[in-house]
Amino acid sequence: MCIVRLTPVDERLLQRLLSVAVAEAQPDEVMPPVEAPPGWSEPRMDAFCAFYRSHQAGLDGPTRTRMYAVLSNGDVVGMIRMARRDKDTLETGMWLGKSARGQGIGVAALRLLLDEAAPTGARAIVAETTSSNVAAIGVLRRCGATFTVNDPDVHAEIRMFLD
Numbered sequence: 001m002c003i004v005r006l007t008p009v010d011e012r013l014l015q016r017l018l019s020v021a022v023a024e025a026q027p028d029e030v031m032p033p034v035e036a037p038p039g040w041s042e043p044r045m046d047a048f049c050a051f052y053r054s055h056q057a058g059l060d061g062p063t064r065t066r067m068y069a070v071l072s073n074g075d076v077v078g079m080i081r082m083a084r085r086d087k088d089t090l091e092t093g094m095w096l097g098k099s100a101r102g103q104g105i106g107v108a109a110l111r112l113l114l115d116e117a118a119p120t121g122a123r124a125i126v127a128e129t130t131s132s133n134v135a136a137i138g139v140l141r142r143c144g145a146t147f148t149v150n151d152p153d154v155h156a157e158i159r160m161f162l163d
Helices: 013-025 042-053 105-120 132-144
Strands: 004-008 065-071 075-087 089-096 124-130 146-150 153-161
Touching: 004 105, 004 132, 013 042, 013 065, 013 075, 065 105, 089 105, 105 124, 105 132, 124 132, 132 146, 132 153
Parallel strands: 089 124
Antiparallel strands: 004 065, 065 075, 075 089, 124 153, 146 153
């Protein structure tokens, strides 16, 4: 049984996260596109670090985003984020290294993120994906999302139940 935890991405975790990304994911799965040689070139790895550093100030920072390393049994296996869209809505996105996929880690990470989101006062968590991303749709469905489909685009929404 794996124990999943979320830890905010900081300098201590950034290199571990980059190592997982390089070993187990494609650049376009883990960061926005950049002008750089294909694959995990040095400029692309530098851009990865700069991108993740830019979000370290959290929901109240300039990017209005908090990124968490997803840890399984203490090992960094991916990232999940929440970004403030407006006062009532947060957006999420996630990636996992190939060796962590299909084990329930994504569902556990999203449930933990929902716990992190609750104190923000958000009434909904949304995610954007495509109909071909069956794994993401499955994770979102298992966490209670409802879907709006405009093929190939899929919009998911999880309503938060605030006390």
